Amino acid sequence: MVSQFGLDFKRLARTSTTVVIYLAFGLLLLTSFFMKIHDDNYGPGLQLGHYTATMGSLDKAIDRLEKVKPKTKQVKAELKSKTTQKTLIDEINLADTQLVASPVLSAQDPDPVNRLLLKLARFQVKETAAGRGAWLELYRVEGEPTDSSLLGRKKAVLLYQTLLKRHRSQLFFNAARLPAASYLTAQLRSGQTTLLLLAVVVLLVAESFTLDQRKHTTALQQTLPHEPFGVLVARVGATFVLAVLVLAAALATVFVIVGLHDGWGNWAYPLIYSPNGRTAAVLTLGRFAAGWGGLIVLAVLLLTALGALVSLYTAKMGLHLASGVAVILLAVPVVLTAAVVRPVVRFLPSAYLQPAPMLLHEASWPQLPLGGGLAVLLGWTVGLLGLGWLRLKWHPRGQNQ
Amino acid sequence: MLEVSHLNFAFGKQGLLSDLSFTLAAGSITGLVAPNGTGKTTLLRCLCGLLPSGPGVLHLNGIDLYRKRTAYLAQLFFLENSTQLYADLTVADHLKYVRKMWHSSVSIQDTVGELEVAGYYRKRIRDLSLGMKQHALLAMYLVADPQLLLIDEPLNGLDPTSIQQFERIFTQLKAAGKTLLVSSHQMDSVGRVSDDVFFLKDQHILAEPNTGQDMMAEYSRIFLGQEAAHG
Numbered sequence: 001m002v003s004q005f006g007l008d009f010k011r012l013a014r015t016s017t018t019v020v021i022y023l024a025f026g027l028l029l030l031t032s033f034f035m036k037i038h039d040d041n042y043g044p045g046l047q048l049g050h051y052t053a054t055m056g057s058l059d060k061a062i063d064r065l066e067k068v069k070p071k072t073k074q075v076k077a078e079l080k081s082k083t084t085q086k087t088l089i090d091e092i093n094l095a096d097t098q099l100v101a102s103p104v105l106s107a108q109d110p111d112p113v114n115r116l117l118l119k120l121a122r123f124q125v126k127e128t129a130a131g132r133g134a135w136l137e138l139y140r141v142e143g144e145p146t147d148s149s150l151l152g153r154k155k156a157v158l159l160y161q162t163l164l165k166r167h168r169s170q171l172f173f174n175a176a177r178l179p180a181a182s183y184l185t186a187q188l189r190s191g192q193t194t195l196l197l198l199a200v201v202v203l204l205v206a207e208s209f210t211l212d213q214r215k216h217t218t219a220l221q222q223t224l225p226h227e228p229f230g231v232l233v234a235r236v237g238a239t240f241v242l243a244v245l246v247l248a249a250a251l252a253t254v255f256v257i258v259g260l261h262d263g264w265g266n267w268a269y270p271l272i273y274s275p276n277g278r279t280a281a282v283l284t285l286g287r288f289a290a291g292w293g294g295l296i297v298l299a300v301l302l303l304t305a306l307g308a309l310v311s312l313y314t315a316k317m318g319l320h321l322a323s324g325v326a327v328i329l330l331a332v333p334v335v336l337t338a339a340v341v342r343p344v345v346r347f348l349p350s351a352y353l354q355p356a357p358m359l360l361h362e363a364s365w366p367q368l369p370l371g372g373g374l375a376v377l378l379g380w381t382v383g384l385l386g387l388g389w390l391r392l393k394w395h396p397r398g399q400n401q
Numbered sequence: 402m403l404e405v406s407h408l409n410f411a412f413g414k415q416g417l418l419s420d421l422s423f424t425l426a427a428g429s430i431t432g433l434v435a436p437n438g439t440g441k442t443t444l445l446r447c448l449c450g451l452l453p454s455g456p457g458v459l460h461l462n463g464i465d466l467y468r469k470r471t472a473y474l475a476q477l478f479f480l481e482n483s484t485q486l487y488a489d490l491t492v493a494d495h496l497k498y499v500r501k502m503w504h505s506s507v508s509i510q511d512t513v514g515e516l517e518v519a520g521y522y523r524k525r526i527r528d529l530s531l532g533m534k535q536h537a538l539l540a541m542y543l544v545a546d547p548q549l550l551l552i553d554e555p556l557n558g559l560d561p562t563s564i565q566q567f568e569r570i571f572t573q574l575k576a577a578g579k580t581l582l583v584s585s586h587q588m589d590s591v592g593r594v595s596d597d598v599f600f601l602k603d604q605h606i607l608a609e610p611n612t613g614q615d616m617m618a619e620y621s622r623i624f625l626g627q628e629a630a631h632g
């Protein structure tokens with residue numbers, strides 16, 4: 001079957017579809033890079049604005065509280081909390097202004113700001129834990145959802161602890177100019193980008209499993225002195241390997257293009273997530289990217305197995321695309337969180353097509369833990385191939401017969 | 402040896418093959434002759450399982466196509482015509498693939514030398530002329546090295562030298578004990594190489610041993626209703 005794999009791989013690789021999907025992958029991943037290529041508003045600048053805004057609203061709150069007469073114990077306590085916050089943010093603002101304004105990048109020392117941010121984050125954890133979270137004036141963090149829960153505050157503490165330990169400036173993942181490692185991470189974290197990448201994979205899979213029918217070359221495949229299922233598996237392998245290689249090539253290209261323009265970035269930068277909904281943990285960009293790679297490969301395999309099964313019933317390009325796109329549409333959060341599918345969602349492969357929510361435990365729909373997710377993806381893949389095996393047992397010449 | 406018993410085939414209401422029974426012996430060449438659209442290609446497709454025939458109809462060296470499909474197919478090679486070659490791949494790709502898939506030990510190099518395809522061995526199929534593709538196709542038959550060779554109009558697009566070359570190769574295959582069923586419209590060639598000729602008419606086969614008779618005259622007699630009317 002190695003020869004069958006080699007033949008299928010070579011044939012598919014030489015179709016124009018391979019070039020098309022390489023370009024499509026690249027385009028998808030580079031869209032936001034090119035859209036913002038002339039913007040030089042960068043994350044730290046925006047973030048500085050948020051500190052200033054928060055100082056403003058703290059000022060107002062303090063003014064309001066000072067006018068309250070007579071001052072109850074409650075009011076006094078709130079005033080104290082706000083004043084403490086004001087002091088802390090004042091310091092952050094000052095240090096950050098110096099950092100952002102520093103003309104020489106290499107002279108920038110992120111430690112003072114991080115130390116102050118950590119101090120504030122610790123204060124916030126303490127206040128939240130004591131049930132005084134409502135008095136906190138939480139500033140927006142560029143590119144992150146605001147999370148006022150105790151867990152959200154714990155995450156902030158861990159982030160600044162880690163940044164301080166590694167002497168790194170905070171990154172803002174929605175900034176216009178991101179170094180390559182963080183740019184790619186931002187792209188891979190996006191559910192929309194991930195699903196669009198998979199839609200492109202569907203295109204390659206459809207091409208692979210309809211190629212013979214369109215080129216009128218089915219006959220040789222049907223007179224091979226081999227079990228048809230083995231031949232099918234060889235094609236699944238060839239399609240899968242090609243899809244993964246082209247995706248990897250596109251990712252590498254994007255990394256280089258962004259890197260040459262905005263710097264390479266650092267794969268050791270921490271992402272903060274919560275593995276259990278109670279405590280915070282660190283995942284570096286490098287580990288995230290590796291995990292993403294491992295999981296997307298399973299998603300690609302699933303889509304390939306689906307294409308293989310469909311090919312035993314039809315060679316119509318349209319039906320191949322429709323079946324693949326249906327699985328991907330099922331993976332859109334709105335669909336996954338819909339009430340009708342809720343009871344079974346965790347057992348559908350669509351719930352695990354996006355690696356980021358699995359890795360960072362931030363899916364808005366029901367999911368099994370990571371191992372369970374892998375089992376669901378692999379289980380469905382094996383199941384689809386099993387159905388193909390059964391079909392071929394009864395119809396050894398494949399579709400239409 | 403290929404044994405066919407009671408083979409029927411129809412495309413919908415259009416009956417093409419009716420209750421055919423015959424055997425093809427090892428070390429023989431059988432010519433398959435009929436006007437366009439009679440069912441020659443259809444018959445070849447049935448014999449290799451591309452079209453359904455039913456259990457118990459086809460036995461190749463005792464193996465039933467419907468019981469042991471893989472073992473049956475391992476003993477034959479059939480590729481209808483050169484348009485079914487993979488346009489984006491080279492002759493080399495095809496030969497290496499077929500050799501592996503049919504578990505053959507025939508030397509590709511020798512075959513390439515014998516058929517004189519060395520000049521375009523590394524060219525893609527889409528860049529070949531019709532005659533070159535016919536050579537590549539026959540090379541696949543030789544490299545697959547099966548017991549039964551079902552060959553559909555191999556002489557299309559060949560120059561006179563190549564026709565002689567192909568006929569010589571057919572004779573060598575026969576001498577090596579292979580079974581060949583070759584469809585053709587070239588009556589003179591059929592007369593030169595065949596041991597028997599199958600005239601397919603009205604869904605039946607008229608089998609005639611080749612005793613050196615004028616095949617074109619036979620053709621006219623059978624299909625045009627002319628009694629030895631040439632000359």
Ligand SMILES: Nc1ncnc2c1ncn2[C@@H]1O[C@H](COP(=O)(O)OP(=O)(O)OP(=O)(O)O)[C@@H](O)[C@H]1O
Pocket residue numbers: 412417435436437438439440441442443444
């Ligand atoms: N897939 C098909 N569906 C329906 N009818 C078909 C199909 N393939 C062939 N036929 C019909 O079967 C008949 C026999 O076709 P076949 O190709 O076997 O003829 P042939 O003897 O090989 O002719 P030629 O000498 O032109 O190659 C023709 O009438 C053709 O229209």
Ligand SMILES: [Mg+2]
Pocket residue numbers: 441442443553
């Ligand atoms: Mg024909």
